[in-house]
Amino acid sequence: MKQIEGGICAVRGVSANGIKTEKMGLAVIVAEGPAAGVFTKNKVVAAPVTLSKGIIETKHHLSALIVNSGNANAFTGDDGFLDAVEMATMLARELDVKPETVAVASTGVIGRRLDVSLIRELLPEVLKGLGSSPECSREAAKAIMTTDKAIKEVAIEMDCGIRIGAIAKGSGMICPNMGTMLCFAYTDAKVPADVLDAALKIAVDKTFNMVVVDGDTSTNDMVLLTSTCKSGIKPCMDCLDDFEEGLIYVFTELAKKIAKDGEGATKLIEARVVGAKTQEDAKCAAKAIVRSPLVKSAIFGEDPNWGRVVAAAGYSGAELEQERLSLSFSGGGSEVEIIKSGEISSSYDLELLKRIMANDEIVITLDLSMGNEQATAWGCDLTYDYVRINAEYTT
Amino acid sequence: MKQIEGGICAVRGVSANGIKTEKMGLAVIVAEGPAAGVFTKNKVVAAPVTLSKGIIETKHHLSALIVNSGNANAFTGDDGFLDAVEMATMLARELDVKPETVAVASTGVIGRRLDVSLIRELLPEVLKGLGSSPECSREAAKAIMTTDKAIKEVAIEMDCGIRIGAIAKGSGMICPNMGTMLCFAYTDAKVPADVLDAALKIAVDKTFNMVVVDGDTSTNDMVLLTSTCKSGIKPCMDCLDDFEEGLIYVFTELAKKIAKDGEGATKLIEARVVGAKTQEDAKCAAKAIVRSPLVKSAIFGEDPNWGRVVAAAGYSGAELEQERLSLSFSGGGSEVEIIKSGEISSSYDLELLKRIMANDEIVITLDLSMGNEQATAWGCDLTYDYVRINAEYTT
Structure with a gap:
């Protein structure tokens, strides 16, 4: 094709x-x-x-x-x-x-x-x-x-x-x-x-x-x-x-x-959830990540506040155990592993994560290690412009 | 007491x-x-x-x-x-x-x-x-x-x-x-x-x-x-x-x-859902209203975009029929009926609605006319400051 x-x-x-x-x-x-x-x-x-x-x-x-x-x-x-x-x-x-x-x-x-x-x-x-x-x-x-x-x-x-x-x-x-x-x-x-x-x-x-x-x-x-x-x-x-x-x-x-092109957006967020027990779990967790206003604001501010990603997956309803989670961020051809099997990864590099977050397309990969299902969701950052556009929409 | x-x-x-x-x-x-x-x-x-x-x-x-x-x-x-x-x-x-x-x-x-x-x-x-x-x-x-x-x-x-x-x-x-x-x-x-x-x-x-x-x-x-x-x-x-x-x-x-005192908030939103078929429906709808970023941005901008309230109730999962909905906004001692039984109310006054939205506590009452259950949820507006606070949290 x-x-x-x-x-x-x-x-x-x-x-x-x-x-x-x-x-x-x-x-x-x-x-x-x-x-x-x-x-x-x-x-x-x-x-x-x-x-x-x-x-x-x-x-x-x-x-x-x-x-x-x-x-x-x-x-x-x-x-x-x-x-x-x-x-x-x-x-x-x-x-x-x-x-x-x-x-x-x-x-x-x-x-x-x-x-x-x-x-x-x-x-x-x-x-x-x-x-x-x-x-x-x-x-x-x-x-x-x-x-x-x-x-x-x-x-x-x-x-x-x-x-x-x-x-x-x-x-x-x-x-x-x-x-x-x-x-x-x-x-x-x-x-x-x-x-x-x-x-x-x-x-x-x-x-x-x-x-x-x-x-x-x-x-x-x-x-x-x-x-x-x-x-x-x-x-x-x-x-x-x-x-x-x-x-x-x-x-x-x-x-x-x-x-x-989300209202006010400056960055595309792609959340890939892999290793989920069910397809539904993978979808739930991926959507919760791109939906979270806290994740979205952090991406806008290029703030390496990755704890919000695991918090979002945690409340998504997807079955997960925090000891099994692995998390990485990638963008602009680089990738950084943040969590590996529930622990901060030995290869975690805060400066590299900050450089990755400066790109306009950020891929977040969360491995639940609970099974073989996966799903991808797309979202955008939450910006001052989103608020402005929607505070003024009809007037 | x-x-x-x-x-x-x-x-x-x-x-x-x-x-x-x-x-x-x-x-x-x-x-x-x-x-x-x-x-x-x-x-x-x-x-x-x-x-x-x-x-x-x-x-x-x-x-x-x-x-x-x-x-x-x-x-x-x-x-x-x-x-x-x-x-x-x-x-x-x-x-x-x-x-x-x-x-x-x-x-x-x-x-x-x-x-x-x-x-x-x-x-x-x-x-x-x-x-x-x-x-x-x-x-x-x-x-x-x-x-x-x-x-x-x-x-x-x-x-x-x-x-x-x-x-x-x-x-x-x-x-x-x-x-x-x-x-x-x-x-x-x-x-x-x-x-x-x-x-x-x-x-x-x-x-x-x-x-x-x-x-x-x-x-x-x-x-x-x-x-x-x-x-x-x-x-x-x-x-x-x-x-x-x-x-x-x-x-x-x-x-x-x-x-x-929600991050960046300037206004308190109280959503009262009455006439719900079940308690769960009332809760669902009330929470969807105060959770909606579109409702929250409109309240911040004092934009009388009430369509977003019924849209939020509509996707909340609560059982409802749009022909039965009644909606009113109140604040600062005034109240305006916007929808009555699914139709724009004859007493709807856009100028009054705008004055109500200028208050710092807005009460939204949505009557589903499906039963006798009710619930109240509280939230706040979505502002530039919410984005600023959360874009800069860890850095």
Whole structure:
């Protein structure tokens, strides 16, 4: 497999565009075929999630997608649901497709009525620029950003010729549970919806569900995967494993981009927990480390306060014994072993640890020595800017 | 019941003292009698927790307590355990009591060897000033502080004459699970250890376990309750309920002090969840609200972004339906209803909400309308100073 240019538009059969105004961003993606989705597990669910989930779970097929940023259309009651339906209908009419094959997504402030008339105003301009160039994917990716600073798109071509591309957004309120922030993924592999669904769930679990920016699970998380089938390539059973691996690759890249672009972030934290008794233990401990405000503040300050890492693993719920723990930090090509089997390592070098912490990508490896399971989670440091951004969000 | 002066020294039979130097704080409390304790559930447990827990659970009796601040004596291996034993032995020798009736507590940096020789140096001075004046309680409360800015002590006298007093510390790494930060409570009621134990568990669960500063559970959390029996008053069955209520009162006051003095905090947040189906649901939702970095940043910025409160309740795990939610904010004697039965309330007044958020104590009331259970949790806002304090802690 190799990474290629073009984002979602690298996938045959996908056209897209987006625009971003001061008040709102609007993106449209047109791609017809079998589709699967995963959605937030928050019990307060935004209207577009309810609508899109219903479509995916009954039709297993999408023609197009309309997404706005700036307003989450969450906690907006029946009016909000009708607004989401109106968005789908508006696009369906323009594209001459069935409204019940158009998914809708929204991201932004919770609890405010969506300005549908503004969407109606912006839509013709978006549709005029619809196309399959790399710029079109980029414009769509830009339009769905809120507090994001980096555009998030990835595309790969697999050895058999199948392509997978995706765009995503997400910077705050990030602690995906099942679904995650917004991610729209496309492939041209010829696969039915149930195969997409199975691969999607596995891939999301290992990637987006392992990202924590602040521990807040959004009301609007959504990952959609649509296959245009346009490569004509129908993966064999063995190739299906490759397809899943390709999807995991694309999502891992996006997951890391989201963590690194976490609100106010200056550093990417990767927590690898190995030697866990169960997969659940490994995930729990890895997520607790990247979620801990104390670990996150220490990483920001480049303070070698590693005790907070073992404290976080200790309260995570994962089974562990402190006598068995081994801990190391790495970054910028160097690695330092801090704890070995529960004791401060003889090779522990505080100065080296400080140099490692000065890098902008820090890998923390914690070996529980309780079994053979492992998991990786991604997060970012907690900075003055995170506080500033979120203290001023709606005002 | 009435609040009285004197902290732990208000309780008959308690003497105390403490000193604080640049490198370390040291406190000693002498009070003989039946005792109970609750301890951190973090699987990485500090040496003094292991020692004190063992003493409480086998002897159910304490003569005295020695506490240092500045070093947590956590993740220090066998040496750390021997250091804790040495602390107990040192004090036992001076007081001529059995070492196995002396509890030990520590708070500070994790993973560094304790300077026992410094404790040996400071101890004579602490013992010289041992006494039962209000100042003695205050010096002990001061000596155990780390990043705390406020001294935390409370004492009450109940109508029957029984007194309860406690001192506590805690400002960061606060998300108690079972035990909590450090709190040393005393009573002169004539009650056996098993009664103390039952009352302590109930009181801690409703108070300290409902405080979240940052969601990090410490390795050193500990609450000890000792009865000197010196009032000579043996509560009858009915009075035992009063005793429990008194204990809850003392702990609630301290819990609020801890939340308000959270690292970098400028505001106290009280989240009251009512109408929950189960007690667990009420607790879950209330804690999720005060734990959410997004809610906490919004409170700091006085940003009326109430959508984050319902989002936090939504992902908390508590059973809820968004159509049933009612939400209000109050502070400074005013209250504003924001949501009523899932819809924006007709009496919602954004300007009033902004004025309420300008107060330094904000009460958030969320009615789930699913049943009759309720719970209150306390937290604080997330500020630039929290990040600064924790980015610079060990360096």
